[in-house]
Amino acid sequence: MKKHRWSIVFLIAVGVVVNYFDRINMSIAMPLMQKEFHLSPGQVGIFLSAFAWSYALLQLPVGPILDKIGVKWVTRAATMIWTVACLLTAVANGWGLIILSRVLLGVGEAPFFPAAAKAVSQWVPRNERSKAIATYDAQSKLSNAIGAPIIALIVTEWGWRGGFTATAVLSFLYAVVYWVWYREPHEDKRLTKEEYTYITEGGSQSSDVASGSAMQNIRYLLSKRKVWAVFIGFAAYGYSWFLFLTWLPGYLATEMHMSILKSGWYSAIPWIVGTITEIVIGGWLVDRLIEKGYNRTRVSKTFLVIGLLFGLSIIGAAFTHSANVAVFWISMALGGLVVTSAVAYSIPTFIAPKGTVGTLTGLLTFGNNSMAIVAPITTGFIVQATGSFMYAFLLAAAILIVGILSYAFLLTDLEPIESAGSGTSNNRVISNKQTI
Secondary structure (H helix, E strand, O other): OOOHHHHHHHHHHHHHHHHHHHHHHHHHHHHHHHHHHOOOHHHHHHHHHHHHHHHHHOHHHHHHHHHHHOHHHHHHHHHHHHHHHHHHHHHOOOHHHHHHHHHHHHHHHOOHHHHHHHHHHHHOOHHHHHHHHHHHHOHHHHHHHHHHHHHHHHHHHHHHHHHHHHHHHHHHHHHHHHHHHOOOHHHOOOOOHHHHHHHHHOOOOOOOOOOOOHHHHHHHHOOOHHHHHHHHHHHHHHHHHHHHHHHHHHHHHHOOOOOHHHHHHHHHHHHHHHHHHHHHHHHHHHHHHHHOOOOHHHHHHHHHHHHHHHHOOHHHHHOOOOHHHHHHHHHHHHHHHHHHHHHHHHHHHHHOOOOOHHHHHHHHHHHHHHHHHHHHHHHHHHHHHHOOOHHHHHHHHHHHHHHHHHHHHHOOOOOOOOOOOOOHHHHHHHHHHHHO
């Protein structure tokens, strides 16, 4: 049996790398931009969060749009928008246009992760799904590991505009490849009948459209306790994640007095650790334990809680002035946090009612990416007020504790939620079919 489904997973994974190259270029280039535009730490936080203003808000409508229109056309349009946004940033001649271009980048990249989850729900059987999601989600860490030093080198040699030009070219190349390669399973001629049968019998979701309006489906999902459990937990993870994503190079450059190039290399270390732990633990180990007969809910909850507990290692970085010690604790924190990311992203593919994977994923990523607005700005103003990152790190730890409690006490199970208006008996039939 051919494994064309994994070429789709690989295509999505490459897209994640390109996405994050587009995002981290701002954090790498910020020391130079801060000097050119005379920005305070609080203003830096606003710059770093601009991408998330549109990205987070669009998560709510993006999910229903994906469920109505489909992955292929939404993502095709998105790749072209984010390419233009990168190019606009490179040629911007003032801070206002830079912020506008970052908002446009958020518009372009907003559909990608909900689209990725929906694509995996259609292309990958349930027993391979954690591995598939970890494979592409881990690239958000690998792209930081390889992107930080590469973009730091480009910025050092050609200035901050050179970094944005390079990512614009990369984005355009990916847009072309995606346009050529991605198809829905039912229309892809490269997918053999044998593999298509394996995918559908393995519990993949169809391309059916959910009944009811987008707002009706969102309200219905928000009435479910386990949706709130993942929403809160994923948002708590998101605060620390976006703190590291936006401020780690700046933290090393200012608090640890490193050059841009050196901070790029040091920043890569925690992301390398995160890439490894997400693929090995969040992907392979989770699927392996479930294949051996362990209960999916128990396995998922265990890794979600333990991962966030490791995230509390950020407290160690709050009380050190050694770059090596700080990177060690940050690596421990990030290594644990990203395991929860892979598990959380897989949950909508298991529990979403028929035709609402995009909607539920969009809802969860809205909560997660709202922290991309809150974390950079809050961190900037804390640093501006105190002259240190200590209290910013301690606040992140406190938020993680809320996430731990949510996963531990609110997440009941990972059984599919019955469709709105369905009877309990009908839900039982669906659940049994998807379990087989």
